[in-house]
Amino acid sequence: MPIQADEVLDCKGLSCPMPILKMAKAMKKMDSGKVLELLSTDPGSKNDVPPWCEKTGNEFLGVEEERGVSKIYIRKA
DSSP: OOOOOSEEEEOTTOOTTHHHHHHHHHHHHSOTTOEEEEEEOOTTHHHHHHHHHHHHTOEEEEEEEETTEEEEEEEOO
16 A cells, blocks of 8 residues: 655755755654655665654655655654
């Protein structure tokens, strides 16, 4: 069953560190328990998000790959 995101952040075409910076900013505005779907074409994003979640206490839910786009899911703590 696909993960249901409350918000989608499109960072396609942006390179590191922009997707993570934009994701962090978006997460600050979200309510606890909400899920963000980060869309990124930067291959580093899927490696950067899990440690960021660990450091910030947010929950990394997983990654789906679709036609060169990583869909990264994070639940706000």
